[in-house]
Structures are given as structure tokens and as C-alpha cells.
Amino acid sequence: MPIVREFTLPDLGEGLTGAEVVRWLVEVGEVIAVDQPVVEVETAKAMVEVPCPYGGVVTARFGEVGEERAVGQPLVTVAVSPEPGSVVPDGAAPEENERPLVGYGVAEGGKGSRRRRVGGPVAVALSPVVVQQPAIAIAVISPLVRKLAREHGVDLAQLTGSGPDGLIMRADVERAIRPVAAPAPVAAAAPVAAAAPVAAAGEVVPLRGLRRTVAEKLTRSHHEIPAATCWVDADATELLALRAQMNQADAPKVSLLALLARICVAALARHPELNASVDLDERGNPVALRRHAAVHLGFAAQSERGLVVPVVRDAQQLSTEQLGAELSRLTAAARSGSLTPAELTGGTFTLNNYGVFGVDGSTPILNHPEAAMLGVGRIVAKPWVHEGQLAVRQVTQLSFTFDHRVCDGGTAGGFLRFVADCLERPGTLVRQL
Known part of the structure; x- marks a missing residue:
């Protein structure tokens, strides 16, 4: 029976506490190998491709493109096949089809936490329960999307989601926030003429990743030096x-x-x-x-x-x-x-x-x-x-x-x-x- 392992955003070093999802490199249901990059993220310092220490079938992804993920938050879950003949009790430390992330701040475990890698991708049939698991994760609106809607007074119940299964995405909320310019009214007594164009509302672009770090650093420099x-x-x-x-x-x-x-x-x-x-x-x-x-x-x-x-x-x-x-x-x-x-x-x-x-x-x-x-x-x-x-x-x-x-x-x-x-x-x- 496959075991579902959760892979969280690792410590990327340099005191970084999180990263923004830039691009997913794998799909739900895709078979991946140990150490295969699964997502590209942007930190306050650089773009990083994050490899997953588990080999198996991706059963869920967490985080939409543009969403911030904190260190320790889940990125993907992977159905891992136990080694032939092995018995893995509930709560046992993961050992099969995985390896520690060298250079990503993952501390080595103590006694009994040695990890080993098996060759080749997982080639076992998965139970329907495992395959259907992503549908449960997909139905949940991102906390960041809910926060954005709450801050701008957007009623999520009135929106039609553009994501899988009608999921409301960040872009859906941003479209609801952005006001629509209306044509200028024309006086009844005036002759029919083209209405004067109305200036479009400015766009608000959140500062994230490198741009936010640069802005904070320059502001501090200007105030302090x-x-x-x-x-x-x-x-x-x-x-x-x-x-x-x-x-x-x-x-x-x-x-x-x-x-x-x-x-x-x-x-x-x-x-x-x-x-x-x-x-x-x-x-x-x-x-x-x-x-x-x-x-x-x-x-x-x-x-x-x-x-x-x-x-x-x-x-x-x-x-x-x-x-x-x-x-x-x-x-x-x-x-x-x-x-x-x-x-x-x-x-x-x-x-x-x-x-x-x-x-x-x-x-x-x-x-x-x-x-x-x-x-x-x-x-x-x-x-x-x-x-x-x-x-x-x-x-x-x-x-x-x-x-x-x-x-x-x-x-x-x-x-x-x-x-x-x-x-x-x-x-x-x-x-x-």
C-alpha cells in the first residue's frame, strides 16, 4: 500500500522565512523521481528550483502561482511505494524513496533516521483513495486569497472561480477589486457628441520577493545613512x-x-x-x-x-x-x-x-x-x-x-x-x- 508523504518548503538559508510560488514543474498524478525539482519559487534573494526528496506519484500541490508559502508549509504530497517486503508501522520515520535535501537547511536526524534511495520511479498501482486525494485539497480557497478579498471588501460568494472545479483564484479577486471605468454622462440639452474619455484607475502592484527586499533595503539606506x-x-x-x-x-x-x-x-x-x-x-x-x-x-x-x-x-x-x-x-x-x-x-x-x-x-x-x-x-x-x-x-x-x-x-x-x-x-x- 503506498504511503503518502508530505513535502514542506525547506529552509532555503540566508535567514529566509518564505518564498513565492513562481511556476509548478509537476502536475498532480505525475510520477517523479527522488530529488526531482517540483516547483520554482522566488525568495527575497533569488529564483530557486526546489527538489523533492521523495520519489513517487504527486497526489496534491499546495499554493497557487503568486502565493507566498512559509518555511514548513506543505508544497506537495507524494504517494511513495514501500520497499518490497518491508513493513512500515504507523508513525514510523520515512526511509523509502526519499533523501535529505543537502544544502537546504534540513537537519540530519538522530539514530535510526538514516535515509536510503531506491533506483527508478515508483511503478506500483495506487489505490483510488490516493488518486482522489488532490480533489479534496483543490476545493479549499487559499488563505491569502481570502485575506485579499477581506481587505478589499469582496464577497467571495459572488465570484465565479476560474480555477479547477471553479476554485476562486487570486486573479479572480483582483479583477473584482479593479474598478471598471464608465463613460462620462452627456448633458441632455447638449448636441450628441463623443463622451470625454475617463482616466482608467491606476493598478496596484504588490511588492514581493526581490522587489520588496530592494525597496526595504533602499528605504533603510536612505533613512539611516x-x-x-x-x-x-x-x-x-x-x-x-x-x-x-x-x-x-x-x-x-x-x-x-x-x-x-x-x-x-x-x-x-x-x-x-x-x-x-x-x-x-x-x-x-x-x-x-x-x-x-x-x-x-x-x-x-x-x-x-x-x-x-x-x-x-x-x-x-x-x-x-x-x-x-x-x-x-x-x-x-x-x-x-x-x-x-x-x-x-x-x-x-x-x-x-x-x-x-x-x-x-x-x-x-x-x-x-x-x-x-x-x-x-x-x-x-x-x-x-x-x-x-x-x-x-x-x-x-x-x-x-x-x-x-x-x-x-x-x-x-x-x-x-x-x-x-x-x-x-x-x-x-x-x-x-
């Missing part, structure tokens, strides 16, 4: 020439971002007080400056979920070529949505190359709790005085935003001037290697 910004224009012609020379060799190409990252690391070696954060007491008052030994370099990268900041760990230990390889890997992961929570946290300094958006300058909000951020605008041909002569040079604008609690304007200006010197005279950088 007294930030200041300074600028300087720099001639990047020689740096571009150096890059072209480096890329003539039969070796992996060096990106401009990799050179900028190398310059940041060198500048932080000269000004280590900027690779820092501020410790606060329970009242939110600053009590200490924490200077970090390692440079965990964050950089802005575009993804389908918006702008994210992947982190290059121990950037001070990497060569320019290694920096380029890691930046490329993380950029590709950002575009594919496969960045892990660990790759999006723990930065100590951020490089923001907003020039890729075609803009010259910016006054960014610091990436809390970091103390500084270097911004690089687009590189564009401009008239420039070079060696006493007017010439057309490749010029960029650099901006440096810093936490004024960590340093004064002199330190910030020294950092930014060193970065500009490295762009204009790349030989300056060689002295730092």
Missing part, C-alpha cells in the same frame, strides 16, 4: 587603448568592467576605511566602524527581475583575468535568473556601471550596509585639453557616493581622484599590482 556624492570627469582614452592592447593576445578577452573592478580593488587598498560598514546599537545610533579585510565587490547587473547586485567574493585575491571571468559568470547567472542567495549578499563595496544605460551621471542610494559606491557613466567622445592641445578624447564621468560617518570629503576625494588617475594613466594601476 548620511550619504554624500562627489564627481569628476576623466579621460578614459588610454584605458581603452590598454584594453585593446590586452585583447590582442590569444587569451580570454578582458572587459572594461573587469578593468574598472581592478581599479576599485586598488583604490580600496589605498583607502581601506571605505571598505566598511557602521555598527549600530539597539537604538539605531552608530557605535563603531567595521572595516572589512576582504573586498567582496558587488556590481549592478540587469536581470528579468530588475537590477540585482551579484557579489564577487575576495576580489582582492583575483587577477584582472579572473575578475573578468567571475563577472561574466555572475552576469550570465543574473540574466538567466539562476543566482543563488549567497551570490547576492555579503558585499562590502559596489561598482555601478550605469553608463550601459546611456547616461552620464547618477546620485545612487548606497547598498546598505555598505559605506561607498563608485558610479561610472557612459564613455563618449568629447573635446578635451590633452597635453596642452584641444583634442577629441573618450571621456566619462565618475561619481562617488559615500557614508559621511565613515570618512570626510578629503578621503572620498582622494579615492575618486586615484580612480580617475588610473583611467587617464593606466600605468598608475601597475604600481598597485
Whole structure:
């Protein structure tokens, strides 16, 4: 007789307490193998495919797309076939067709909790009771849907559900909330004419997952950190020439971002007080400056979920070529949505190359709790005085935003001037290697 096992949302690490269902990867009634991903969820840090430690037949799914699930809440139930000849008493610890989720915060059990895996999918007939179990789960309206309806005064009894068996979904409630624009009334005495269009009501988009985390972090940064910004224009012609020379060799190409990252690391070696954060007491008052030994370099990268900041760990230990390889890997992961929570946290300094958006300058909000951020605008041909002569040079604008609690304007200006010197005279950088 198959045993129905319940798989709950595991601890995804990084202090995360829940996740939003993005996409189901299995259907009810589908046979799955041990460790097969069953659902894709979005946490406050990244997109994650969650594998199920049970092999068998999916008998129920819990959570609609867009619904938040807390750690420990059920995701799926799976009918698992006992091993031939085994007797599983009621309440016994699961052992068959399952394995612990390595790397998902699942603690190993004590004595007698060893798990083993059998090869191949389950190939036994299921009783009708097990197969019919999903129909019972499907009939229940999600608590989040009920809460949404209650908050907006929507009577669920008046709605027609668009889900399986008429189940009322989140989208059904949102449609009921959204007001319908009516045509403007026309005065009886006025000649017949087209009614003036009525402005459509604005859309309310809930902040979830990464967007909510970013919003909370930026709000905290803006309220908590007294930030200041300074600028300087720099001639990047020689740096571009150096890059072209480096890329003539039969070796992996060096990106401009990799050179900028190398310059940041060198500048932080000269000004280590900027690779820092501020410790606060329970009242939110600053009590200490924490200077970090390692440079965990964050950089802005575009993804389908918006702008994210992947982190290059121990950037001070990497060569320019290694920096380029890691930046490329993380950029590709950002575009594919496969960045892990660990790759999006723990930065100590951020490089923001907003020039890729075609803009010259910016006054960014610091990436809390970091103390500084270097911004690089687009590189564009401009008239420039070079060696006493007017010439057309490749010029960029650099901006440096810093936490004024960590340093004064002199330190910030020294950092930014060193970065500009490295762009204009790349030989300056060689002295730092």
C-alpha cells in the first residue's frame, strides 16, 4: 500500500522565512523521481528550483502561482511505494524513496533516521483513495486569497472561480477589486457628441520577493545613512587603448568592467576605511566602524527581475583575468535568473556601471550596509585639453557616493581622484599590482 508523504518548503538559508510560488514543474498524478525539482519559487534573494526528496506519484500541490508559502508549509504530497517486503508501522520515520535535501537547511536526524534511495520511479498501482486525494485539497480557497478579498471588501460568494472545479483564484479577486471605468454622462440639452474619455484607475502592484527586499533595503539606506556624492570627469582614452592592447593576445578577452573592478580593488587598498560598514546599537545610533579585510565587490547587473547586485567574493585575491571571468559568470547567472542567495549578499563595496544605460551621471542610494559606491557613466567622445592641445578624447564621468560617518570629503576625494588617475594613466594601476 503506498504511503503518502508530505513535502514542506525547506529552509532555503540566508535567514529566509518564505518564498513565492513562481511556476509548478509537476502536475498532480505525475510520477517523479527522488530529488526531482517540483516547483520554482522566488525568495527575497533569488529564483530557486526546489527538489523533492521523495520519489513517487504527486497526489496534491499546495499554493497557487503568486502565493507566498512559509518555511514548513506543505508544497506537495507524494504517494511513495514501500520497499518490497518491508513493513512500515504507523508513525514510523520515512526511509523509502526519499533523501535529505543537502544544502537546504534540513537537519540530519538522530539514530535510526538514516535515509536510503531506491533506483527508478515508483511503478506500483495506487489505490483510488490516493488518486482522489488532490480533489479534496483543490476545493479549499487559499488563505491569502481570502485575506485579499477581506481587505478589499469582496464577497467571495459572488465570484465565479476560474480555477479547477471553479476554485476562486487570486486573479479572480483582483479583477473584482479593479474598478471598471464608465463613460462620462452627456448633458441632455447638449448636441450628441463623443463622451470625454475617463482616466482608467491606476493598478496596484504588490511588492514581493526581490522587489520588496530592494525597496526595504533602499528605504533603510536612505533613512539611516548620511550619504554624500562627489564627481569628476576623466579621460578614459588610454584605458581603452590598454584594453585593446590586452585583447590582442590569444587569451580570454578582458572587459572594461573587469578593468574598472581592478581599479576599485586598488583604490580600496589605498583607502581601506571605505571598505566598511557602521555598527549600530539597539537604538539605531552608530557605535563603531567595521572595516572589512576582504573586498567582496558587488556590481549592478540587469536581470528579468530588475537590477540585482551579484557579489564577487575576495576580489582582492583575483587577477584582472579572473575578475573578468567571475563577472561574466555572475552576469550570465543574473540574466538567466539562476543566482543563488549567497551570490547576492555579503558585499562590502559596489561598482555601478550605469553608463550601459546611456547616461552620464547618477546620485545612487548606497547598498546598505555598505559605506561607498563608485558610479561610472557612459564613455563618449568629447573635446578635451590633452597635453596642452584641444583634442577629441573618450571621456566619462565618475561619481562617488559615500557614508559621511565613515570618512570626510578629503578621503572620498582622494579615492575618486586615484580612480580617475588610473583611467587617464593606466600605468598608475601597475604600481598597485
